Amino acid sequence: MDFQELAQELSRLRKSKNISQPIMATHLHISRATISNFENGSSADVGLKKMMQKERF
Structure with a gap:
């Protein structure tokens, strides 16, 4: 899975759970x-490690 696929999957999952x-x-x-x-592929440096450590939906 490349970065763009990861971004699309995050967007899809977020929307499927009705999370803004x-x-x-x-x-x-x-x-x-x-x-x-x-989500739009404009930034690859979003602190993915930080996101992984936070609450899960």
């Missing part, structure tokens, strides 16, 4: 813009 970007951002302690950039 702002809610996800709050739980992960990152900005909504960071999630948006990640």
Whole structure:
């Protein structure tokens, strides 16, 4: 799985659970813009390690 596939899968899962970007951002302690950039492939440096350590949905 490459970065773009990971970003698409994150977006798909988030939407399938009816979780908005702002809610996800709050739980992960990152900005909504960071999630948006990640999902759209605009940013590869989103602190994936940080995201993995936070609450799971």
